[in-house]
Amino acid sequence: MSGTPHVADPPDVGETPPDVGEALPTWSPRRHGRLGAFFGQAGVRFGMIYACLFGASSLALAAFLWWSTAGLLDRQTEAAILVDFQGLTERLAEGGVGNLIETIEQRIAGNIDDDAVYLLVDARMQRLAGNLERWPRGVAPDFDWTNLRIDRGGIRTLARVHHADLEGGLHLLVGRDVESRVQLRGIVADAMLWAAVIAVLLGTVGAMAVRGLFRATLADISATAIAVSAGDLTRRVKVTGHSDEFDLLAETINDMLDRIARLMEGVRQVSNAIAHDLRTPITRARMRLEDAATSARTEADLHQAIERAQADLDGIVAVFQALLRIAEIEAGARRSAFSRVDVAPMLSDMAELYEAAAEEAGQTLVARIPPQAMVFGDRDMIQQAVANLLDNAMKFSPPEGVIRLGAHVAGGSGSAGGVGAGVAAGTVEIVVADDGPGIPPQDRARASQRFFRGEAARSTPGSGLGLALVQAVAMLHGGTLRLEDNAPGLRAVLVLPVGDGANGAKTGEVA
Amino acid sequence: MRPHSAAEAAMLLAATAALVLGVRAGAAQSAAPSAADRGGPQSEPLRIITYTREHCGELSRRADELMQRRPRVTPESVELRDEGKRLCAEGQIRPGIIRLRRAIMLLRAPAP
Structure with missing residues (x-):
């Protein structure tokens, strides 16, 4: 027994090092004793349960065989004696x-x-x-x-x-x-004895096989967990292809590890993107201030340089605000404030607002909004997501381009806009389509990642966080964001569930 | 041998031994006579007293009476009676008694 219970005991010098087949954690013999460690293993317990069940079944079978052979002879003998005895007592009653x-x-x-x-x-x-x-x-x-x-x-x-x-x-x-019956009972007993010995052997072999199977099945899972905890996120549990419960467990664990790996990769990409995207404006602001400090000749030059640096720093602040907003949405803290919202009036107001802005840019906004489109969610967040989609559409549409805003209610009864069909039951689809350069198919899956910027967007201002926010809003509402080819242009479809939002939240994805 | 294998082997042997002893003891117990036969009041077996010449004579007399009463007897019953008498006379009491009893059973049986 260790004197410091919160400190793990060092391994025994003579203990076998763990391999793939022995990757299951074992009890420390020094804490529980070798016998305790042996019986502490789940595989041993399963094997013993199997052996007990096998033994109980064999015992029940043996008892039945005994009852139906030796026991039957005994009962027949006693019945014959009783009949004989009864006959004699009747003779006594009849004739003395x-x-x-x-x-x-x-x-x-x-x-x-x-x-x-x-x-x-x-x-x-x-x-x-x-x-x-x-x-x-x-x-x-x-x-x-x-x-x-x-x-x-x-x-x-x-x-x-x-x-x-x-x-x-x-x-x-x-x-x-009953001597002959006793001899027969001895023969039966001997036969059952040997049957019992065979049953014990078979039961023990079966128990050991069960234990081995159990250990072999869990060993790979344990080895994978050990490798992952050691930092190897590429390790996966083997799927045997038997489609049994262990395969289901292995697939679930692998899905979980895939998810963890994606999240880790996302964190790494975001970290790299922040470092990369913020370095340029910060360096630019520093250079402007340094240049103004060394070469500004008038106070007006100095103020101009400071204003430019402030603009650069405001852009950085905006990026951080967007990141914080996405993080806030993804955290789901505002889901408790969800309610049934009619997004149709909101979309009409936005169409009216952006129509004027589009006209200023020489573009046309065509809106087809149904009279009513109820969803369960947060009105402000949905409005911000649609605004991001409209901003993108206006930014990437050419002059005299046409931007379409539409909405479709589940079942198509309230569909409008003519920009989509086949609406899934129980959903509202908000569609924003433009005739700009669009997003190549190979980039669409990554387009909603933070700081992702396609080739066509390199020359346009932006932080690469707009679609990431839309995606976060979709996920929070249990909906999806689909990016499709509008031939030409991009067709962004924000799918929101009509229901109470209790089910399916956090399942949103970009299709 | 690793400790776990040794423990498993020991468990197997112990379980087998316990089972053998248990079944043996159970079989012996079930076949044992009552307290009266385990060295108690009945230390010596009780004799069956019918293996005597007198009983042979009694059975012969019963067989003869049954033959006289029946109008027809089968050759087999006559043969069993005669063989039983002969064996009893030769001192083979128990085989003689068994044959006489068979003859009596045949003679008691209803006529075909």
Whole structure:
């Protein structure tokens, strides 16, 4: 026993190092003893459970076989004795003692199997009839069953006898030899003994096989967990292809590890993107300030340089605000404030607002909004997501381009806009389509990642966080964001569930 | 041998031994006679007293009476009676008694 229970014991020097087949954590022998460590293993417990069940089944089978063979012979013998005894008592009732004696003599004379035992004695225990020399000592004459050793013509055998009191102070004893049955019972017992030995061997072998199977199945999972905890996120649990519960467990663990790896990769990419995207404006602001400090000739030059640096720093602050906003949305803290919201009036207001801005840019905004489009969510967040999509559409559409804003209610009854069909039941699709350069198919899956910027967006201002925020809003609402080809241009579809949002949250993805 | 393998082997041997002893003891117990036969009051077996010449004579007399009463007897019953008498006369009491009893059973059987 370790003196410091919170500190792990060092491994034994002579202990076998863990390999793939022995990757399961084992109990420390020093803390629990070797026997405790042995029985502490789940594989051993499963094996013992198997052995116990196997043993109980074998025992039940053996008991039934005994009951139906040796037990049956015993019951048949006792039934024959009782019938014989009952017949003799009837003879006594019909014709008195003389009739009973004559019947006993007849039955002895007719006992061709030579296995019968009869004895009739009076109140003084004097023999009146029968083939037994005397009433056995120590055997009470009242109603009972007894086994007797008898000498049948020099051959010692065992007899099962029934004895009871009769009227007139008589005592009658009737029995049958059971030596052959005892021998048969011994044979059955021997057979069952060997069957039991075989059952123990089979049960033990089966238990060891169960334990081995259990360990072999869990060893890979344990080895994978050890490798992952050591930093190898590429390790996965082997799937045997048997489609059993262990395969299901392995697939679930692998899915979990894939998810963890994606999240880790996302964190790494975001860290790299922040470092990369913020370095340029910070360096630019520093250079402007440094240049102004060294070469500004007038106060106006100095103020101009400071204003430019402030603009650069405002851009950095905006990026951080967007990141914090996405993180806030992804955290789901505002899901508790969700309610049923009609997004149709909100979309109409936004269409009116952006229509004016589009006109200023020489573009056209076409809106097809249904009278009502109820969703369960946060109105402000949905508005911000749609605004991001409209900003993107206006930014990437050419002059005189057409931007379409539409919405479709589940079942198509309230669909409008003519920019989509096949709406999934129980959802509202908000569609923003433009005729700009669009996003190449190979980039669409990554387009909603933070700081992702496609080739067409390199020359346009932006932080690469707009679609990431839309994606976060979709996930929070249990919806999806689909980016499709509008031929030409991009068709962004924000799918939001109509239901209460309790189910399916956090399942949003970019299709 | 590793500790776990040794423990498993020991468990296997112990379980087998316990099972063998248990089944043996159970079988012996079930086949044992009552207290009266385990060296108690009945230390010596009780004799069956019918293996005597007198009983042979009694059975012969019963067989003869049954033959006289029946109008027809089978050759087999006659043969068993005669063989039983002969064996009893030769001192082979028990085989003689068994044959006489068979003859009596045949003679008691209803006529075909």
